[in-house]
Amino acid sequence: MRNICKRQESEICKRQESEQIIAAVISLAHGLGIVATAEGIEDQTQMSLLKHMECDFGQGYLLGKPMPAEDVHAFLRSGNERAWPRVLTA
Numbered sequence: 001m002r003n004i005c006k007r008q009e010s011e012i013c014k015r016q017e018s019e020q021i022i023a024a025v026i027s028l029a030h031g032l033g034i035v036a037t038a039e040g041i042e043d044q045t046q047m048s049l050l051k052h053m054e055c056d057f058g059q060g061y062l063l064g065k066p067m068p069a070e071d072v073h074a075f076l077r078s079g080n081e082r083a084w085p086r087v088l089t090a
Contacts, residue, residue: 030054036055036056037057038050039060040060041060041061046060
């Protein structure tokens with residue numbers, strides 16, 4: 001998997017240029033047969049835009065906060081809809 005530049009994502013809803021860059025990176029990844037993963041998703045607006053851009057997976061505070069390794073198994077087994085990996089495309 002390849003990650004999209006986190007700095008670009010933090011500005012995703014602030015600048016049209018950032019949106020165009022992110023869309024191009026997602027398109028490039030898909031064109032090369034690579035799964036696109038967005039990191040640093042912090043709010044629903046970013047999540048919605050990445051879904052619209054057909055980003056494959058995402059991670060960030062919106063989906064789950066950092067946690068100790070011993071808590072990860074319980075988090076994933078809890079059935080929490082935010083559990084990693086989060087598929088962004090329908």
